[in-house]
Amino acid sequence: xxxxxxxxxxxxxxxxxxxxxxxxxxxxxxxxxxxxxxxxxxxxxxxxxxxxxxxxxxxxxxxxxxxxxxxxxxxxxxxxxxxxxxxxxxxxxxxxxxxxxxxxxxxxxxxxxxxxxxxxxxxxxxxxxxxxxxxxxxxxxxxxxxxxxxxxxxxxxxxxxxxxxxxxxxxxxxxxxxxxxxxxxxxxxxxxxxxxxxxxxxxxxxxxxxxxxxxxxxxxxxxxxxxxxxxxxxxxxxxxxxxxxxxxxxxxxxxxxxxxxxxxxxxxxxxxxxxxxxxxxxxxxxxxxxxxxxxxxxxxxxxxxxxxxxxxxxxxxxxxxxxxxxxxxxxxxxxxxxxxxxxxxxxxxxxxxxxxxxx
Numbered sequence: 001x002x003x004x005x006x007x008x009x010x011x012x013x014x015x016x017x018x019x020x021x022x023x024x025x026x027x028x029x030x031x032x033x034x035x036x037x038x039x040x041x042x043x044x045x046x047x048x049x050x051x052x053x054x055x056x057x058x059x060x061x062x063x064x065x066x067x068x069x070x071x072x073x074x075x076x077x078x079x080x081x082x083x084x085x086x087x088x089x090x091x092x093x094x095x096x097x098x099x100x101x102x103x104x105x106x107x108x109x110x111x112x113x114x115x116x117x118x119x120x121x122x123x124x125x126x127x128x129x130x131x132x133x134x135x136x137x138x139x140x141x142x143x144x145x146x147x148x149x150x151x152x153x154x155x156x157x158x159x160x161x162x163x164x165x166x167x168x169x170x171x172x173x174x175x176x177x178x179x180x181x182x183x184x185x186x187x188x189x190x191x192x193x194x195x196x197x198x199x200x201x202x203x204x205x206x207x208x209x210x211x212x213x214x215x216x217x218x219x220x221x222x223x224x225x226x227x228x229x230x231x232x233x234x235x236x237x238x239x240x241x242x243x244x245x246x247x248x249x250x251x252x253x254x255x256x257x258x259x260x261x262x263x264x265x266x267x268x269x270x271x272x273x274x275x276x277x278x279x280x281x282x283x284x285x286x287x288x289x290x291x292x293x294x295x296x297x298x299x300x301x302x303x304x305x306x307x308x309x310x311x312x313x314x315x316x317x318x319x320x321x322x323x324x325x326x327x328x329x330x331x332x333x334x335x336x337x338x339x340x341x342x343x344x345x346x347x348x349x350x351x352x353x354x355x356x357x358x359x
Contacts, residue, residue: 091129
C-alpha cells in the first residue's frame, strides 16, 4: 500500500469572537489589572485522518486515528472460482504479512493461503499480490513466488543498471509491477520491474532527488512526467503541468492529484482527476485531505478502457454520475457525467476493481 503524505489541519475559526471595552473616562483613569480591555476566542480544528492499511477486490481495512483496524467487505463482491500464485491476476485480493524470513499471503475472499520463504542471504524489499521482491548480498534483486503454496521459486531481476543504487521501492495500482527509484551517476531514475518475469525497465530520469511517483499497469507518472508502460523503448515521457499538489495515484487513465500546498482563504483542498489521454480535469472530492491508496489491478488490462470503474470506500462507482462521494464525513455532489463516458463495468465477478481509498 502506498503510504502517501497525510496532513492534520489546524484552522482558526473564521469568526473570531472579539469584545472590547472603550474607556470614556480621563486618561489617568486606567482600568485595573483584573479588568480585561478585550477578549479573543480562537477555535482550533483538528481533523482525524483515516488510514487504509489495505484495500482489495473484496473489501478494505481502515483505521481512524490511532484506533484499531476495521475490515469491511464489499456487499457485491463474489469470490473467484480459483485463486492462487498460479493465477497472478487474483493477487488483487491478497494480504501480505511478513514474519521474519517468511511472507504469509492470504487471499481474503477465498481464504487461499501461500507462504513465501526468503532464502538465506536475501532481504525483503517489497510485496505486491502473490509476488515478493528481495535483494541479495551482492545487491542483485529477485522476485519470489510460490508453487503449490509452499515451494518458493526465485526469479532474478534482469535489466537493472549496473552500479545503480535503489533508494525507494513503491507499490501502486498493480499486482504485476513494482516501482524502483534509483540513483546512478548523480541522477535519479524511476523504473518498473515486471513481476511475471523479473524484467526491469527505466522510464523516467531527472534531477529531482525524491520524485513524486504514481503508477498502474497502464501509466507511470514520476516527477510530473507521464509515460505509457507499454510504450516502445526509447520513448520520452510527456511533461505535465506541475501544480503545488501531490501525485496521489493513477486509476485507469486518470491521475489523481490532491493535498495542495496552498489554498485560498475560505476554500478547501480538493481531490482532482486529470486525464492522461486528453488532459481534461474534473473534481472528484471538493473537500479532501490526507493520503490516497489505490487497490491494485491485475496486469495487462484492456488497452483503451479500465476493466471496471474505480470504486472506493469514500466514493463508490466513481466517476459514474450516480456516484456518491464523501470526505471527512461530508457528503459531496457526484462528479460530472463527462468523465464517466470512457469507463466500463466489470464483465464478470472476477474482474479486478481499481479502488482509490482516502486516507
